[in-house]
Amino acid sequence: MATGLILSGNAELWTIVLLSLQVSLTAVVFAALIGMPAGAALAVGRFPGKRALVVLINALMGLPPVVVGLTVYLLLSNSGPLGVLQLLYTPTAMIIAQVVLVTPIIAALTRQVIEDLDAEYSEQLRSFGVSRLASVPTLLWDGRTSLLTALLAGFGRAIAEVGAVIIVGGNINHVTRVMTTTIALETSKGNLALALALGAILILIAIAVNGALGLIGTASGRAAHA
Amino acid sequence: MNKRTFLIRAAALLVGIGIGLPATSAEDRFIVVQSTTSTQNSGLFDVLLPEFTRKTGIEVRVVAVGTGQAIKNAQNGDGDVLLVHAKAAEEKFIADGGGVERFDVMYNDFVVVGPPADPAGVSGSKDVVASLAKIAESKAPFASRGDDSGTHKAELKLWRAAGVDVAAASGDWYRETGSGMGATLNTGTGMGAYILTDRATWISFGNKGDYEISVEGDKQLFNQYGVMLVNPEKHPNVKAEDGQAFIDWLTGKEGQDAIAAYKIDGQQLFFPNSTRPQS
Numbered sequence: 001m002a003t004g005l006i007l008s009g010n011a012e013l014w015t016i017v018l019l020s021l022q023v024s025l026t027a028v029v030f031a032a033l034i035g036m037p038a039g040a041a042l043a044v045g046r047f048p049g050k051r052a053l054v055v056l057i058n059a060l061m062g063l064p065p066v067v068v069g070l071t072v073y074l075l076l077s078n079s080g081p082l083g084v085l086q087l088l089y090t091p092t093a094m095i096i097a098q099v100v101l102v103t104p105i106i107a108a109l110t111r112q113v114i115e116d117l118d119a120e121y122s123e124q125l126r127s128f129g130v131s132r133l134a135s136v137p138t139l140l141w142d143g144r145t146s147l148l149t150a151l152l153a154g155f156g157r158a159i160a161e162v163g164a165v166i167i168v169g170g171n172i173n174h175v176t177r178v179m180t181t182t183i184a185l186e187t188s189k190g191n192l193a194l195a196l197a198l199g200a201i202l203i204l205i206a207i208a209v210n211g212a213l214g215l216i217g218t219a220s221g222r223a224a225h226a
Numbered sequence: 227m228n229k230r231t232f233l234i235r236a237a238a239l240l241v242g243i244g245i246g247l248p249a250t251s252a253e254d255r256f257i258v259v260q261s262t263t264s265t266q267n268s269g270l271f272d273v274l275l276p277e278f279t280r281k282t283g284i285e286v287r288v289v290a291v292g293t294g295q296a297i298k299n300a301q302n303g304d305g306d307v308l309l310v311h312a313k314a315a316e317e318k319f320i321a322d323g324g325g326v327e328r329f330d331v332m333y334n335d336f337v338v339v340g341p342p343a344d345p346a347g348v349s350g351s352k353d354v355v356a357s358l359a360k361i362a363e364s365k366a367p368f369a370s371r372g373d374d375s376g377t378h379k380a381e382l383k384l385w386r387a388a389g390v391d392v393a394a395a396s397g398d399w400y401r402e403t404g405s406g407m408g409a410t411l412n413t414g415t416g417m418g419a420y421i422l423t424d425r426a427t428w429i430s431f432g433n434k435g436d437y438e439i440s441v442e443g444d445k446q447l448f449n450q451y452g453v454m455l456v457n458p459e460k461h462p463n464v465k466a467e468d469g470q471a472f473i474d475w476l477t478g479k480e481g482q483d484a485i486a487a488y489k490i491d492g493q494q495l496f497f498p499n500s501t502r503p504q505s
Contacts, residue, residue: 078303078463086463088304089258089289170258170289173272188408189267190433 013198017205020178023091023165024158025209027098028106031154035103036147039110040136044118054111060104065097065163072097072168089170094178097164102154109150113143148217152210159206179205256285257468260297260305262376263406265451266290268426268495274484278475284468292406294374300324303461306469309476311376311424311451325454329477332485332496336380336447339411339428340420340440348420354444355388361420362390365399369414369421372402376449381422384446424449426495451496453477479504 042053074080076088076096087093117139125135140147162180169176171185179202186195265271266288275286289299293310300308301324308325310316319325338357340349345366348357361368362385370392371378385392392400401419403410407427414421415435423431428439441447453473458466475481482498489495 077299078461080302083303083463089287170287172258172287172289175287185267187412188263188406190408190412190431192433 013201015174016177016179016182017201019091019176020159020180020202021205021209023094023178024098024155027095027102027158028151028155030095030099031102031106031158032151034099035106035154036110036140036150037136038103039107039150040114040140041133042107043111043114044122044132044135044139046132054108057104057108057111061108063101063104065101065161066167068097068100069164069167072100072164076168088168089172089176091169091176093168094165094176097168098158098161101161101164102158105157106150106154109153110140110143110147113146113150114139117143144220145217148213152213155209155213156206159202159209254285255283255468256287257306257465257472258287258289258304259307259309259472260289260291260300260456261309262293262296262311263290263408264311264377264424264427265309267406267408268430269490270426270485270488270496273488274476274481277484278472278481281475281480282468282471284471286472292371292373292375293377293379297324300456303456303463306456306465307453307472308456309451309453311449312379313450313452315376315379316452316454320454323457323460326457328452328454329473330499330501331451331453331476332482332498332500333448333450334425334496335442336377336422336449337425337428337439338420338422338441339415339437341415341418342436342438343418344440345418346420349438349440351441352443354384354441354446357441358384358388358390362388362392362395362399365395367399367401367414367417367419368392369410369417369419370400370402371407371410372404373406375407377407377422377424380449384422387446429490429493429495450499476500477502 039057042050042057072093073088075082076085076093077083078088087096114136118135121139121142122135125138130138160180162184165176165178166181166184169178169181171177171181179198183195183198183202186198261271267290271288275288279285289296289305291299293312293315296308296310297315297319299305300319301322308316308319309331316325316328320328338348338354340346346357346361346364348360351357370381382392396402401417403413405413407423408431411421411423411427411431412433415433415437420440425442453476455466455469455473456464458464477500482500482504485496485498486494
């Protein structure tokens with residue numbers, strides 16, 4: 001039954017799938033733009049409280065989605081400080097929540113990668129007269145293959161979470177309904193076969209995205225060693 | 227592959243889908259309705275809302291949560307219309323200035339569903355209070371919403387009437403799932419518990435297993451739905467005109483007829499009972 005449901009995938013289903021990808025991929029892009037430079041700076045920087053900050057960022061990888069959702073809801077609510085923006089119950093609100101969830105993951109993993117590279121190359125870079133912070137772009141570029149894993153981990157978190165998007169998105173049909181909220185809804189309707197089929201599609205999407213990014217990683221790795 | 231090609235490819239892959247999609251229709255005319263899981267899970271909105279949208283061009287975006295959370299969200303001004311089922315809480319919401327005026331929309335009833343083994347011996351009863359007392363006495367498992375929803379409030383009222391202190395039994399035979407109606411039915415049927423549910427959700431529920439309705443037909447199981455506009459004086463962002471148009475339609479002849487016409491397997495799920503003049 002589940003296979004039949006997948007194969008008969010209709011327009012409605014595609015809207016939901018595409019919105020899921022739209023929200024989570026956009027969130028990962030923004031999270032990467034914030035998290036990668038931040039993580040790299042944290043790796044090469046020398047400042048008091050660095051260890052504490054590293055512990056904090058690592059801990060934030062485990063942010064509970066429902067808490068993030070609630071916080072973003074309170075900010076975006078019409079009674080909240082950012083209510084004037086009228087973003088609650090929009091895909092933008094869902095992206096914001098996922099950016100909050102994913103940024104620490106990307107930052108923490110980036111820090112690890114860059115710290116290892118920095119240990120290897122810092123002497124060389126210093127001898128060229130490159131300052132610590134100025135070496136960040138070079139190190140990020142050098143670690144790009146490993147950093148793909150950080151992106152994928154972030155994407156995995158974003159595409160799989162339901163707690164945050166259901167609160168700030170409201171699971172509104174045709175507007176903010178994504179794969180995970182649909183699965184939650186169908187489960188609550190007792191349509192377990194359909195819910196399971198949707199779960200299978202979600203996993204297929206995750207595999208496809210991982211595969212695509214993996215190909216880029218391999219290609220760039222080969223180019224780097226050519 | 228050089229640095230530029232890599233960046234372009236990676237960027238294209240990541241944002242391509244995001245940008246390639248048509249932007250969600252943000253400029254469309256729409257209202258947000260804070261409502262309950264029972265109205266959504268039963269499929270009523272799926273037939274009701276398109277009719278209203280066809281007639282008026284106003285899209286209706288439903289946020290389906292428990293009555294308690296729906297009222298809370300409406301209090302925060304996050305929604306234009308509130309459609310829930312807990313009359314006392316709704317009247318308090320109006321009295322506190324959260325909403326403008328409350329109108330009856332429709333009703334259905336609650337039922338108690340239970341396992342065929344019927345460990346409390348309540349099957350076929352029409353007296354819900356006596357049945358709950360029997361369930362408590364036999365310590366047969368009972369799954370409660372436990373989420374401050376309309377159904378949960380109704381259930382607690384019935385327990386009080388039965389003179390049973392469920393708080394004392396919490397975690398023992400009285401099990402609060404803290405989730406929606408459907409989720410509670412999934413959990414409750416899984417553990418062989420009795421469950422109080424609205425009839426609409428039960429009829430449309432797809433995972434009944436061998437469960438049957440044990441108790442029904444008691445006047446105390448009456449379940450009234452009310453609709454109201456969120457107070458635009460308190461929350462200036464409320465789309466008063468479009469929101470009121472929805473309320474007028476829902477409580478008017480067309481909306482009421484549409485509610486009456488909605489059936490699953492030949493069973494009517496909701497019964498319209500607006501007291502507003504029907505034209």
